[in-house]
Ligand code: ATP
């Protein structure tokens with residue numbers, strides 16, 4: 001992308017109404033534009049990051065065996081009356097009436113819709129296990145929308161729903177999602193700790209929230225430092241539906257959740273102190289980016305979602321639901337990775353992987369080298385951002401750092417006279433002079449790796 005052709009409305013001023021760094025930076029970099037409280041337009045830079053996150057979430061859901069669908073944002077109230085949630089949900093639900101006086105609502109979640117799909121199309125236990133997910137906009141009329149996209153009213157969620165014949169099956173569906181989540185968050189460049197969560201009236205131990213550690217998080221967190229040291233990406237996990245794979249998943253999940261980790265909602269100080277040696281106790285704050293939950297027949301019972309079992313008798317299906325806050329993740333990643341100069345994108349979600357900075361647009365030699373670099377980097381799939389404008393070098397460096405371009409290739413007339421360009425690393429700030437050939441070779445090698 002040539003910056004002269006791009007829409008990147010960056011601003012120097014710190015927005016007055018933004019309290020936390022991710023919100024400030026998302027506004028300053030022109031990633032989003034607030035439309036009204038908790039409702040945003042996503043501008044090109046922000047949308048690019050959102051879509052990269054979405055793609056990684058989708059890949060890991062697919063790998064786990066979940067199947068993508070797309071459910072409506074506008075849902076009929078009747079389904080929610082069946083489940084008993086229409087009145088119970090309260091003021092967070094946006095209720096709408098159509099021209100025929102029918103009650104609709106903007107979906108805050110989709111248990112009812114997916115259960116209705118299931119009961120219409122699935123007849124036999126042989127069609128199980130089944131996990132359907134979608135990545136769709138949700139609306140919750142939050143009392144206090146704040147922190148930008150972190151607590152919006154309209155937000156993008158990945159929500160998956162599992163259907164199983166019995167509790168053992170549901171437990172395995174849960175384990176699959178648990179492991180897929182660890183992998184997803186690590187691929188996004190995040191450390192997300194799975195923490196035991198309240199299961200409410202359902203009971204049991206099958207609810208976890210995944211929290212990204214950040215001082216601005218809304219939850220207090222207490223956990224064992226073993227979570228700081230674990231490499232989930234290296235985990236060898238099979239999502240096959242055979243006994244050996246199921247046993248391995250169960251063993252892996254129970255090994256991970258053995259270590260203490262809980263949010264302030266259910267934290268047990270006595271247990272924390274008894275189970276975790278003092279030097280391994282970690283406390284702080286965290287942002288909830290995911291939540292997985294087994295709830296048995298909570299929806300299948302009132303909505304009569306049954307399959308015929310092996311003996312021909314009808315059985316209510318056991319369900320679980322699994323959410324990831326896709327748009328919240330954009331903010332969470334920035335909270336976890338920034339410095340005084342701006343955003344430091346993890347490589348996997350960086351909107352542009354490489355920047356090309358021309359120190360003198362219009363200089364024939366500089367233009368020619370920038371153009372050559374831009375073409376080569378584009379062909380290598382690095383999606384470069386080429387600052388071909390005639391702004392001052394200082395302003396160009398500031399923008400590249402602000403929007404967090406991980407590697408920057410700086411081309412100026414003085415360097416070229418000596419046969420070199422500069423390669424700058426956004427995270428460390430280190431700069432190195434090398435020949436254009438070796439700079440390009442290094443960057444394109446990285447793309448292949
Ligand atoms: P919270 O306690 O933060 O309100 P929740 O328990 O209501 O979250 P879920 O219903 O489990 O959230 O939704 C799944 C995921 O959707 C959450 O883990 C979170 O990442 C995201 N999410 C929930 N509410 C919002 C919101 N208002 N804005 C952005 N993301 C949200």
Ligand code: MG
Nearest residue numbers: 092140142151
């Ligand atoms: Mg909520």
